[in-house]
Amino acid sequence: MKRIVSRVKLWYRNLSLAKKIHLSNLAVITILIIISGFFANRVVNDIIVKRTLNNSKQGLNNIIENLNHLLDDVEKTCQELVEHKKVQEVLSKPKYADTPEGWDNYVVVRTIMENITSMKTVINSASIYGIDGRLVGSGFINTNEFPNHRNLKGELVQQAFEGKGDNIWLDNNLVPYQIDISADQSITMLKAVMKSGISTDYVLGVLEVKISQNIFSKLYTYLDYAGVGRFIIVNKQGMIIFPDKDNSFYDNLVKENFVHLTSNHEITGRVYNYQKESFLISSNRFERLGWIIIGIIPLDDLIQDNKKVTNIIYFVGVICILLQLVFSIVMSESISKPITDLCDSMMSAAQGDLEVRVNIVRNDEIGYLSKTFNKMIDQISQLMEQVYIDQKKKRELELLSLQSQINPHFLYNTLESVCSLAQLGRTEDVFSMSKALAMFYRGALSKGRNIIDIREEIKNIQHYLTIQKIRYMNNFDYQIRVEEDILPVKIIKLSIQPLVENAIYHGIKGIRGKGKIWIVGRKKQDTIIISVIDNGIGLKEDQLHEMLLNINNRLDKHSFGLRNVDERIKLYFGNKYGLRADSRLGKWTKVDIILPLNYDLKEENR
Template identity: 30%
Template sequence: MKNNKFISFAISTFNNISIKSKIFIFYAGILLASLSIFAILTINISNQAIVEKVTKNAERELSLIDKSLLNLANNSENYARILSMDNRMQNQLERIENNELDSIDNIEVEKTLSTVISNVVQPNTNIAAASIMSSKYMFFDVGYIDNSSISRYFNRDLINSITKNKVPTWTRLFKVRYKFGGDEDVFAIAKTIIGMDTGHVLGTAVLYLKEKDVAAIYLNNIVNENDKFYIVDNQKNIISTQDKSELYRKFDEELYLGKYKLEDISDTKSLIRNIGDKKVLITVQNFDKLDWKVVSVIPLDEITYENKKMTQLILIFGVTCLICAFVASYLLSYTISKPILKLVNIMKEIKSGNLKLRADLNVKGEIGMLGDGFNSLMDKINVLVEHIYTEQRLKRENEFKLLQSQIKPHFLYNTIETIISFIKLNLKDNAMLTAKYLAGFYRISLSKGNDIITIRDEMNLIDNYLSIQKMRYVEYLDYRLEFEEEILKYQIPKLTLQPLVENSIYHGLKQKEDRGILIIKGEFENGEIKIEVFDDGVGMSEENINRVLNRLINGQKSNDFGIYSVNSRLKLLYGDEYGLSIESKESEFTRVTLRLPAIDTWG
């Protein structure tokens, strides 16, 4: 109650003050709002620009990581291929395959294999170690790896899968133990050894790549110390990250991504999330070669900290500008009040009916532009008045042409000839029934000169029309009227449905080889009247639909006026949102949908 009294008092006070004071208050308010919006937008845009820059940097870093990972993976696979194709190793494995070795030979074999392996492991490459397995699933004790720590991973099913692939195959992350103590998290790259001379499977070469070497790729790209990176496999297990205690765990999608999944934001898409009291940028990059995903987590609070100082400067600058703006608005209000009063007087005269009067303020600047704008507005109003007059005239012409096009003399002649034919054939009942339908049709068509009738009358008119047509074309025409009772009291322009029904009969069903059905359905939909005219005739092409709706053939007006007239008339009466739409499929059906506002005839 108190608020209402205060608002009423404020409005009354504002109405009673001078125009100069009103202009001052108005401009002061506008300037205050503008500067406030400017400050808010500047701060937000600045923050957004920083975030966008960080996002692009993150995406660029992930792209570089992706390329580096690809180089590392390709190099590792190439080392596996080189090792599997070494002639010395293949010769020794052939001897093992043929059982040609004694105990002394076994020592020679292990020495040869050890020499071969040394060429593809550290310090020559980034491969930590390598193992050789014979075709009989036996590891040779030739490297730094304790074979007992890996034998449980390389079971026969895995070896058979590697053999079937015939290309270097990556395993999941696992832990291996060295012969001389210590363990390491590694990825294994396994390649089947196939004899170059015999084509037989001689064994499997297994190379081990440290997780630390994989992690070094993204550790070199860390800008802020709190940035985090994860590499996740296709099972969403963490296989590489800074914090090694998180290895082998499931990536926490709920914590980092909320309602999203990793696959939802792949391909360097980014997501900003609040995790605890911190806002972070999450970016995901697919590493398609191994079906991994690289995830970066970058805190935004540290990056936007410097922007807070800029915010303080913007606020100080804004307050200074606001004080200057108040002074300027007061001077401006005094300057523009006089020509505005003159403009008000001109508007009063125009309000009395003199639409030809124009403002002549003889001033430049914004007030001059206001006068010019007012004059332009009045010119447009005059044009609009002329347009409305022309539109109303077109409306009346359309209504006249519609009546002309629908109550066609040949329909009357054809019906009378039908009645005569029935009489000649001694089908007097049919003749009387046809005459009754004809009388009912023209009785409603005339409707005492009323152009708007009820949907019930329009339905009865169409019923009479279709009854006559069915008497004439009983061999190919059947119809149903399905109108909801509650819509029958609402209004519709007279003879709206007859052109649609006639089109369905003569251009749809009559062209069909067998008997067809015509269904006219009326119902409520979303507070509007919807009437559908459906036939299962020969259908229409898109070109024909455009022709009947727009009366255009190759850019020229056609003589098909009926449906176009109905559509034009409805839009003129009720607005462009109403009228006709046509859906059709050639050789199958045509559905013409008519929409009207629900206007009670007696309302």
């Protein structure tokens, strides 16, 4: 996995700037469109589901309200029947329908029932029984069939008696979880007929009313869900009492997922997954009969229109991607072309064409880069010219240094001293001077090297002082004290000799008595200081100031040796290094060489 990620990163880094802009914009807008479409689909789906749930619950509430209104109307009609004077009279002295008088009573009661219930289309039949359960009168309002039962079951009579005039609703003759309900099956209400005008609970008989199940078909319009949903009614025994047509798929869905609602009082609405399909199921409880009314809607049918909206979003997204590509090409061209031109100019400059310049036509970041590039090329050109001048100057200084190294006056004076010593028979001094002269010039030449160790420079100065001390007949002494740890540090060749020569000719040569020269080398923080001190005539303050000016004045012919050393040190190490002088008239003069302690100085062999 890491290897794949590394390859992708490498591939992306190697793309051109224009392709990176195209790819980045395409990736961003594609991801945004996909995310927007996804969340838009989710949000709209949630809104549709919530609204449908609310509508479903409202529809269920409407069904329950209509059922309550319908049953209230039936109960009011039944109350009118049981309180009717003629019904009370017939029940007080019952004559059953199997006798002539009973038949007359039956006809009277039936006529009363038909008159009272003729406008109640939901009532299929109404029957009145005596206290022993035998039929007293019956009227089938919405059917021509004669009653096929003569007696009311004892347990129903007992149940009505115990109700003492209350309305008792029953959904009888139903087989658990069967949809095949015969046409004569219906909902039944039992009501005990109580004796009017008597305060005690005196029961005259029982009223039985059967309600047609067509009422559910009439109520179905409240929960039609635009033709994609349906509702199911389950009684408190777990029996499906509506619909009356076989639809095992929905029946199994209810049994497996929602029938538990018949055993508790949960009123809910949620999405269920069943057989790889999703359904929006809501429910409410009809407390009067202990029923659960369940609404079922296939979710795919419900959100079908939302899928169309999502497809439109993605279609618009594709168009946006195409427009973005066109915009990205135009935008990247306006960005990448100036950068490409700038890169071409840089390549030309890298190949040595310092005349190249970028044409600046904009003031944005790219324009700023172009201005900076042109300024950089100008500075490089100036630096190249300055380097050329410095190199030329360096070679001139090296040539002058070489000329001073083989100063014919110094060589002539030394050889003349050697001859004089030889004539005087001072063979030991002749040997010492000749040996010192040879060693001095060997060190001065240094096999063509310009950079040597401080140790070598000190040895060369010792040879030089040996020669001068013999020439001046031991008229001065010298002392060299250099810290051991700075001896390996590099120094420019013949940096100390001009200072010593200056101390001899302009310092101790003009005093009476014996002169002395000290050469001291020490480390101070990140610098090295090599001091040449003499106890000569010293300098006045104005003379010291003039000497310092002469060191820094390239056109002055005086103090050439000191100026030569100072310029060479600055050329190699920088302007913060070089010579520093101080003096007290009639007492001493000191000239310091300031060098860096740590400097990666490359030795040049010329």
